[in-house]
Amino acid sequence: xxxxxxxxxxxxxxxxxxxxxxxxxxxxxxxxxxxxxxxxxxxxxxxxxxxxxxxxxxxxxxxxxxxxxxxxxxxxxxxxxxxxxxxxxxxxxxxxxxxxxxxxxxxxxxxxxxxxxxxxxxxxxxxxxxxxxxxxxxxxxxxxxxxxxxxxx
Amino acid sequence: xxxxxxxxxxxxxxxxxxxxxxxxxxxxxxxxxxxxxxxxxxxxxxxxxxxxxxxxxxxxxxxxxxxxxxxxxxxxxxxxxxxxxxxxxxxxxxxxxxxxxxxxxxxxxxx
Numbered sequence: 001x002x003x004x005x006x007x008x009x010x011x012x013x014x015x016x017x018x019x020x021x022x023x024x025x026x027x028x029x030x031x032x033x034x035x036x037x038x039x040x041x042x043x044x045x046x047x048x049x050x051x052x053x054x055x056x057x058x059x060x061x062x063x064x065x066x067x068x069x070x071x072x073x074x075x076x077x078x079x080x081x082x083x084x085x086x087x088x089x090x091x092x093x094x095x096x097x098x099x100x101x102x103x104x105x106x107x108x109x110x111x112x113x114x115x116x117x118x119x120x121x122x123x124x125x126x127x128x129x130x131x132x133x134x135x136x137x138x139x140x141x142x143x144x145x146x147x148x149x150x151x152x153x
Numbered sequence: 154x155x156x157x158x159x160x161x162x163x164x165x166x167x168x169x170x171x172x173x174x175x176x177x178x179x180x181x182x183x184x185x186x187x188x189x190x191x192x193x194x195x196x197x198x199x200x201x202x203x204x205x206x207x208x209x210x211x212x213x214x215x216x217x218x219x220x221x222x223x224x225x226x227x228x229x230x231x232x233x234x235x236x237x238x239x240x241x242x243x244x245x246x247x248x249x250x251x252x253x254x255x256x257x258x259x260x261x262x263x264x
Contacts, residue, residue: 034186034187034188034200034222035187035200036200036221036222071225071226072225072226073225093223096223097188098221098222098223100221100223101220101221101223101224102218102219102220102221102224102230103218103219104216104217104218104219104232105216105217105218105219106215106216106232107214107215107216108235109210109213109215109216109234109235109237110215110216110232110233110234110235111173111233111234111235112173112233113233114175114231114232114233115218115230115231115232116229116230116231116232117220117224117225117228117229117230117231118224118225118228118229119223119224119225120186120223120224120225
């Protein structure tokens with residue numbers, strides 16, 4: 001019995017590998033499209049009102065470098081600006097079919113511009129945090145996350 | 154309407170008036186993306202996710218979160234709040250199928 005299960009396991013490895021590479025190639029055609037699907041470029045435009053965002057040290061994005069499980073990736077954002085100046089924080093991803101993950105609208109009662117959540121990542125990609133300021137300016141930070149098992153479609 | 158389980162946690166546990174505390178909110182929800190197949194029936198599971206979370210302090214709205222389906226199953230949201238006195242935090246959350254629930258927690262600052 002042991003020998004049998006061992007052999008089975010051995011046979012499964014190349015099968016899994018080949019299926020994996022095949023599905024990667026035919027990803028777009030096979031998978032159903034999400035109703036909320038939006039590309040990263042478009043999402044960034046919507047969030048920043050078409051102005052685009054500048055990269056800044058003031059946005060501190062904390063994500064793991066390597067996520068073993070793409071279904072649960074902790075994301076933490078701190079914005080080094082007085083709370084009165086920060087209107088909203090947006091979490092975007094570059095390759096998920098829906099690039100948006102969460103939009104947070106803050107008010108002075110928050111005390112500090114901080115937000116944390118857990119998101120799904122469909123594969124290795126970048127997580128982007130955009131902070132929109134009261135003046136209409138947008139600043140952002142991005143970090144790549146390596147995903148070993150995809151979690152989002 | 155299914156009753157959902159949710160938790161509000163205030164960190165740290167002891168706080169004073171004027172402190173900025175962390176408010177953690179966790180809700181048990183499948184957060185279905187609408188792209189996964191049911192293994193038994195082979196049918197695509199319909200999209201089901203929380204799309205609005207509102208935080209109230211003494212009935213004053215102070216934070217709105219609009220999550221998408223790319224947020225993990227059993228979503229966790231954490232924000233900061235300045236404690237201005239005793240009161241109640243109320244969280245109202247909705248999902249895309251029209252389910253509305255709420256949860257509240259008392260705020261009791263010491264000192």
